[in-house]
Amino acid sequence: MSTRWTSYFSAKIEEILGEIEQYVKMESPTHNKEAVDRLGHLITERFAALGCKVERIPQSQYGDQLRIEYGQGDEQLLLLGHFDTVKEIGTLAREPWRREGNQVFGPGVYDMKAGIVFSYYALRTIIEQNIPLNKRLVFFWNTDEETGSLSSKAYIQEEAKKSSHALILEPAAGGGQLKTSRKGGGDFRLQAIGRAAHAGNDHANGVNAIVELAQHLVTIQSWTDYEAGTTLSVGTVKGGSVSNVVPEFAEAEIDLRISREEEAEKILQRLRQLRPILPGAEIILQEGAIKPPMVRTAETEKLFLHAQKQAQLEGFQLEEIGVGGTSDGNFTAAVGTPTLDGLGPVGGGAHAVDEHILVDRMAERIAVLLRLMTSL
Ligand SMILES: [Zn+2]
Known part of the structure; x- marks a missing residue:
């Protein structure tokens, strides 16, 4: 049967x-x-x-x-x-x-x-x-x-x-x-640390963590290469506390997908080479597990x-x-x-x-x- x-x-x-x-x-x-x-x-x-x-x-x-x-x-x-x-x-x-x-x-x-x-x-x-x-x-x-x-x-x-x-x-x-x-793929987190200051009285002394982070996010998302099967997607963003304070912290989670194993290393290298853009800012990369x-x-x-x-x-x-x-x-x-x-x-x-x-x-x-x- x-x-x-x-x-x-x-x-x-x-x-x-x-x-x-x-x-x-x-x-x-x-x-x-x-x-x-x-x-x-x-x-x-x-x-x-x-x-x-x-x-x-x-x-x-x-x-x-x-x-x-x-x-x-x-x-x-x-x-x-x-x-x-x-x-x-x-x-x-x-x-x-x-x-x-x-x-x-x-x-x-x-x-x-x-x-x-x-x-x-x-x-x-x-x-x-x-x-x-x-x-x-x-x-x-x-x-x-x-x-x-x-x-x-x-x-x-x-x-x-x-x-x-x-x-x-x-x-x-x-x-x-x-x-x-x-x-393949995985996710990672990027944090930006700035300096808090009163947005009205002390603007020049602040280092805006959200502005720092935002510039990196635009760059990272642009590494998407459909032909190579590589995509990056900024999935979450948070930062700041109230509108009249220059934010000292911001953070984003980013999803990475790859079709070729060598792409993982390439993207990781680029991420590790990111440097702060605003004077006085700091960025921290937290790498997650990436599956081949x-x-x-x-x-x-x-x-x-x-x-x-x-x-x-x-x-x-x-x-x-x-x-x-x-x-x-x-x-x-x-x-x-x-x-x-x-x-x-x-x-x-x-x-x-x-x-x-x-x-x-x-x-x-x-x-x-x-x-x-x-x-x-
Ligand atoms: Zn399952």
Whole structure:
């Protein structure tokens, strides 16, 4: 039967939704270690019950990272995702778990708790149905993706280097496409320090931090180069206190996106070379973590075509797309591991109030995932 696994999982959708519901009802904002660890315990319990070896990697600031292994062999396949969310505790009260027709809503359901549950059901089925594996499976569920994976990046890259392929359980693109390239990027902050003075009585003695900052912002934004795939966007600005005081402080946050890795260094060099313009002013640059772009290589293409074939076996057409947003797939691709991203649910509203997944697209995703896990 060609659509064997899609039918199999379709018959289990209510059960799978029940499992996702439990994950969603355990709110897990990145900065709340206790809450993230609570969900980490549930995930540990679930995978351990399947006979997996679960290793908790303790963290002081973030939730403990989970490295889960199943099967034998020298070669390994990496399945990667995160169980932290951008939604603070209490969001669930305003955006409750609910089903409206084909849509299921809830904080973190799409980004990306359903993806973890999908991989759990794929593995559980592989075990229950005695389907042979070609490789050892390593699931790495991290706890700080939404703030740049500062505490998990090194582990992720270490696992990726040891893996033949990386499958990322982040949500699919809008129409269900897999993500085969992503821009890289990050954000940084620029601060200007001036000297406060009364705007009426003492204007000449003031150094206006907002005026200092504004000139740099115009320059920085102008480094945008659409052809190179590099964009800079000044996203927030604040400064000053009241209109009759020359402001002594101003600050801006700037978003950077790159399609080519060398662009990151180029932009950083330029930023570091910025010098104060107004006499007496000072500027301070705070660099954030910059993710390298996830580049679509020949190996990526091969992997995608393989996934497309698995979808055809399940009777549907799978497409690919390149996107601007980053994920931990950027890190696995950067160490040369062929990476397929967006294998998680179809839906929408990531980080927004209408976050949801589509019920009738769940079974086909789990089916393809199972086929990838057993055929790669
Ligand atoms: Zn995500």
